Amino acid sequence: xxxxxxxxxxxxxxxxxxxxxxxxxxxxxxxxxxxxxxxxxxxxxxxxxxxxxxxxxxxxxxxxxxxxxxxxxxxxxxxxxxxxxxxxxxxxxxxxxxxxxxxxxxxxxxxxxxxxxxxxxxxxxxxxxxxxxxxxxxxxxxxxxxxxxxxxxxxxxxxxxxxxxxxxxxxxxxxxxxxxxxxxxxxxxxxxxxxxxxxxxxxxxxxxxxxxxxxxxxxxxxxxxxxxxxxxxxxxxxxxxxxxxxxxxxxxxxxxxxxxxxxxxxxxxxxxxxxxxxxxxxxxxxxxxxxxxxxxxxxxxxxxxxxxxxxxxxxxxxxxxxxxxxxxxxxxxxxxxxxxxxxxxxxxxxxxxxxxxxxxxxxxxxxxxxxxxxxxxxxxxxxxxxxxxxxxxxxxxxxxxxxxxxxxxxxxxxxxxxxxxxxxxxxxxxxxxxxxxxxxxxxxxxxxxxxxxxxx
Amino acid sequence: xxxxxxxxxxxxxxxxxxxxxxxxxxxxxxxxxxxxxxxxxxxxxxxxxxxxxxxxxxxxxxxxxxxxxxxxxxxxxxxxxxxxxxxxxxxxxxxxxxxxxxxxxxxxxxxxxxxxxxxxxxxxxxxxxxxxxxxxxxxxxxxxxxxxxxxxxxxxxxxxxxxxxxxxxxxxxxxxxxxxxxxxxxxxxxxxxxxxxxxxxxxxxxxxxxxxxxxxxxxxxxxxxxxxxxxxxxxxxxxxxxxxxxxxxxxxxxxxxxxxxxxxxxxxxxxxxxxxxxxxxxxxxxxxxxxxxxxxxxxxxxxxxxxxxxxxxxxxxxxxxxxxxxxxxxxxxxxxxxxxxxxxxxxxxxxxxxxxxxxxxxxxxxxxxxxxxxxxxxxxxxxxxxxxxxxxxxxxxxxxxxxxxxxxxxxxxxxxxxxxxxxxxxxxxxxxxxxxxxxxxxxxxxxxxxxxxxxx
Numbered sequence: 001x002x003x004x005x006x007x008x009x010x011x012x013x014x015x016x017x018x019x020x021x022x023x024x025x026x027x028x029x030x031x032x033x034x035x036x037x038x039x040x041x042x043x044x045x046x047x048x049x050x051x052x053x054x055x056x057x058x059x060x061x062x063x064x065x066x067x068x069x070x071x072x073x074x075x076x077x078x079x080x081x082x083x084x085x086x087x088x089x090x091x092x093x094x095x096x097x098x099x100x101x102x103x104x105x106x107x108x109x110x111x112x113x114x115x116x117x118x119x120x121x122x123x124x125x126x127x128x129x130x131x132x133x134x135x136x137x138x139x140x141x142x143x144x145x146x147x148x149x150x151x152x153x154x155x156x157x158x159x160x161x162x163x164x165x166x167x168x169x170x171x172x173x174x175x176x177x178x179x180x181x182x183x184x185x186x187x188x189x190x191x192x193x194x195x196x197x198x199x200x201x202x203x204x205x206x207x208x209x210x211x212x213x214x215x216x217x218x219x220x221x222x223x224x225x226x227x228x229x230x231x232x233x234x235x236x237x238x239x240x241x242x243x244x245x246x247x248x249x250x251x252x253x254x255x256x257x258x259x260x261x262x263x264x265x266x267x268x269x270x271x272x273x274x275x276x277x278x279x280x281x282x283x284x285x286x287x288x289x290x291x292x293x294x295x296x297x298x299x300x301x302x303x304x305x306x307x308x309x310x311x312x313x314x315x316x317x318x319x320x321x322x323x324x325x326x327x328x329x330x331x332x333x334x335x336x337x338x339x340x341x342x343x344x345x346x347x348x349x350x351x352x353x354x355x356x357x358x359x360x361x362x363x364x365x366x367x368x369x370x371x372x373x374x375x376x377x378x379x380x381x382x383x384x385x386x387x388x389x390x391x392x393x394x395x396x397x398x399x400x401x402x403x404x405x406x407x408x409x410x411x412x413x414x415x416x417x418x419x420x421x422x423x424x425x426x427x428x429x430x431x432x433x434x435x436x437x438x439x440x441x442x443x444x445x446x447x448x449x450x451x452x453x454x455x456x
Numbered sequence: 457x458x459x460x461x462x463x464x465x466x467x468x469x470x471x472x473x474x475x476x477x478x479x480x481x482x483x484x485x486x487x488x489x490x491x492x493x494x495x496x497x498x499x500x501x502x503x504x505x506x507x508x509x510x511x512x513x514x515x516x517x518x519x520x521x522x523x524x525x526x527x528x529x530x531x532x533x534x535x536x537x538x539x540x541x542x543x544x545x546x547x548x549x550x551x552x553x554x555x556x557x558x559x560x561x562x563x564x565x566x567x568x569x570x571x572x573x574x575x576x577x578x579x580x581x582x583x584x585x586x587x588x589x590x591x592x593x594x595x596x597x598x599x600x601x602x603x604x605x606x607x608x609x610x611x612x613x614x615x616x617x618x619x620x621x622x623x624x625x626x627x628x629x630x631x632x633x634x635x636x637x638x639x640x641x642x643x644x645x646x647x648x649x650x651x652x653x654x655x656x657x658x659x660x661x662x663x664x665x666x667x668x669x670x671x672x673x674x675x676x677x678x679x680x681x682x683x684x685x686x687x688x689x690x691x692x693x694x695x696x697x698x699x700x701x702x703x704x705x706x707x708x709x710x711x712x713x714x715x716x717x718x719x720x721x722x723x724x725x726x727x728x729x730x731x732x733x734x735x736x737x738x739x740x741x742x743x744x745x746x747x748x749x750x751x752x753x754x755x756x757x758x759x760x761x762x763x764x765x766x767x768x769x770x771x772x773x774x775x776x777x778x779x780x781x782x783x784x785x786x787x788x789x790x791x792x793x794x795x796x797x798x799x800x801x802x803x804x805x806x807x808x809x810x811x812x813x814x815x816x817x818x819x820x821x822x823x824x825x826x827x828x829x830x831x832x833x834x835x836x837x838x839x840x841x842x843x844x845x846x847x848x849x850x851x852x853x854x855x856x857x858x859x860x861x862x863x864x865x866x867x868x869x870x871x872x873x874x875x876x877x878x879x880x881x882x883x884x885x886x887x888x889x890x891x892x893x894x895x896x897x898x899x900x901x902x903x904x905x906x907x908x909x910x911x912x
Contacts, residue, residue, distance in 0.1 A: 007609055024701040043700075102873045103871060123660075123869070124667075126664050126667035127667040135611060136611060138614070143602055146598075146599055153501045158901065159902060161691055162678070174634060174646070176630045181637040185637060190680055191909065191910035192910075207912070208902065210482075211587075212500030212582065235617055235618050388556070410579075416526050417527050417528040417557075418555075419480070446664065447615070447616040447660060451646060454619065454620045454651050
């Protein structure tokens with residue numbers, strides 16, 4: 001008999017009623033009565049798990065009754081109508097074979113565990129319902145991202161992780177070396193020069209956008225920031241599309257369509273996971289996602305307009321909103337959750353707080369940068385129209401002491417058939433916080449890397 | 457007028473005949489005659505590029521005639537029948553606007569450049585026909601991989617890149633640190649312990665396979681091997697599926713179906729790119745790929761059988777094939793290209809040359825490892841059934857001086873509901889060498905990282 005997955009069982013439930021099936025997976029919970037037993041069975045392919053029922057007529061009833069939580073088993077039996085809930089498959093087992101036992105000191109006993117405890121056993125937590133939901137959504141959202149871009153002709157480009165650039169001009173990078181400490185800086189290293197882990201793939205993505213028009217990256221990036229917050233990890237995944245012949249307003253159109261496509265896909269493919277997370281995180285998640293799709297067009301305000309809105313609020317903020325300065329988390333929260341009740345694009349940011357490669361607006365003060373703020377996760381995407389005018393770009397680089405020589409390939413893009421182009425970056429874990437309602441980055445990434453923490 | 461891509465133009469060519477269109481992209485070649493001109497135009501979305509024709513009736517004929525190779529332009533014009541080839545779109549331009557100029561010293565003049573020269577200008581080479589073909593196939597193959605797994609219920613898992621494990625027991629890793637040399641080993645580093653870049657995500661993927669049954673990774677991996685060959689890079693992308701309740705023979709079924717799916721997809725989606733590469737690489741590429749699909753089932757031989765086949769060949773090999781030892785590249789080449797004329801699985805390898813986590817066969821000499829060898833690229837996939845018996849696993853780890861304590865989470869997978877499971881790894885660039893016929897890894901990856909080379 002062919003083994004079927006619990007996903008196939010659920011999808012073909014009507015057709016399989018009364019049929020013999022074979023399942024392989026694990027015991028999440030096992031309730032025993034005198035002459036029968038109930039096994040919460042899962043194989044991880046489907047969030048809606050079947051119940052396996054057996055009675056004393058099963059082969060070796062005593063051994064089956066003794067099966068431990070966590071054990072791997074093969075189940076043969078007949079699909080029967082569920083008296084619990086018609087959408088939950090039920091299997092009346094004729095035989096249950098132990099594939100791999102699990103001792104009674106197994107840490108994942110069927111009770112509620114704290115997320116903090118589960119982080120300590122991160123290699124087991126994917127077996128829990130919470131992480132089955134989160135990591136399935138992670139996978140489905142990844143695929144939605146690829147599908148969005150590939151269906152629209154974008155080229156997926158793998159930008160390098162080890163780099164000799166310091167793209168953002170920031171110092172918070174991890175050094176990569178093969179030399180022992182005493183030889184570093186004295187002997188030639190593996191690449192013949194100092195190297196670090198990339199904080200972005202944008203600049204290399206731009207080189208591909210100038211050849212393929214529409215490209216995107218989706219890969220890991222690294223920040224050696226020594227901050228222990230809920231939203232910072234040293235290693236995280238990022239998506240960075242870059243589009244030729246595209247200005248900042250067209251970029252906002254793409255960002256919005258892209259986000260809605262992901263949300264739509266996850267709502268369609270993970271309804272059970274989202275229903276669970278909606279409850280788990282206290283409600284409001286599904287409403288938030290559905291409301292996004294119902295919004296014809298997200299609000300768009302300039303940074304100046306946003307500050308004006310914020311300055312009208314009295315006695316509220318710890319940090320005073322100021323023209324020409326960055327916004328704080330509390331400001332972003334107010335704008336999305338209280339003022340606009342949904343996502344908002346804030347564009348035309350003060351030049352001095354933004355990166356060198358952004359298009360300098362005619363006002364001499366702002367750049368064509370845009371942040372997309374969303375309820376619950378704050379800044380979800382950050383993008384800009386790129387500075388394509390050679391003279392203005394190198395002048396800005398000089399001002400910021402960024403080497404023209406080291407970056408000659410990048411500035412040359414402006415000499416060799418340059419064109420108006422724009423791109424944005426989205427932190428994938430930030431997206432997952434938005435999609436799942438789970439508020440700690442450590443709980444949306446398989447094995448989080450944070451200061452003083454590199455387990456598994 | 458809405459801008460359309462050259463891909464849309466090609467796909468809707470019949471419908472668009474006689475219509476006005478607007479295109480944005482670049483000049484690959486510009487041939488001028490007294491009263492007319494021809495522009496080889498591309499925007500990178502389609503390998504089959506349209507020809508743009510103009511005559512002296514165009515707005516500002518003198519300026520248009522003076523346009524340089526490499527310049528970015530906007531073209532407005534009417535789609536007309538091509539007198540060159542009916543599948544090549546042709547546009548009779550009514551206006552051509554310069555978006556970004558390109559000087560006459562532009563390195564990519566329309567002539568044949570060596571791949572070595574193009575590596576030096578790797579940021580421009582995506583604009584050439586060769587690299588438009590290679591990188592489009594890279595993107596399409598990436599998507600085929602995701603599609604294969606997602607359609608079959610696999611979970612995509614992002615395993616960590618920064619690790620404190622030394623999974624293969626090999627020493628060739630890059631150190632990751634935030635400390636200056638004089639403090640390394642003396643003060644606590646960012647993660648509080650020595651860390652390096654991962655050479656595999658397999659072990660972490662196994663933890664997810666024990667929760668989701670079927671999982672895969674697709675991400676970068678790193679080897680600090682100081683070897684300057686055509687097939688080694690320090691940073692490359694790898695795909696590592698891991699499947700619960702799967703033995704080595706089922707694994708081979710998956711590997712073969714997976715490879716055929718990718719080849720089929722690339723043949724369908726990139727016919728023009730493959731036709732170009734077939735010519736560029738001297739012929740035989742398309743035949744090889746089509747022959748793979750025509751083969752009902754790839755050959756499967758044990759390592760012992762393979763050695764017997766090889767030992768029957770006289771006066772041929774530099775290295776003598778030996779039972780109990782690894783095979784050399786020349787042996788693999790003979791098996792795939794001359795003996796089997798196609799892919800071949802070689803399984804049950806000598807235990808002593810394989811990794812600690814592989815299932816130990818009853819013969820006491822071999823493990824249930826399998827390599828998939830293919831014509832033109834050698835070993836394409838390496839996999840195994842995993843050792844699931846706790847005692848045998850830890851005994852093998854002890855023999856190889858791999859710390860049980862450091863890897864307790866991994867060995868615990870055998871205590872907590874373990875089951876027969878198997879997985880394989882495929883180097884993505886190795887796949888691309890197979891798919892494109894391009895034989896140097898430096899030419900199938902956007903920005904190659906090799907010893908003494910970390911440009912862009």
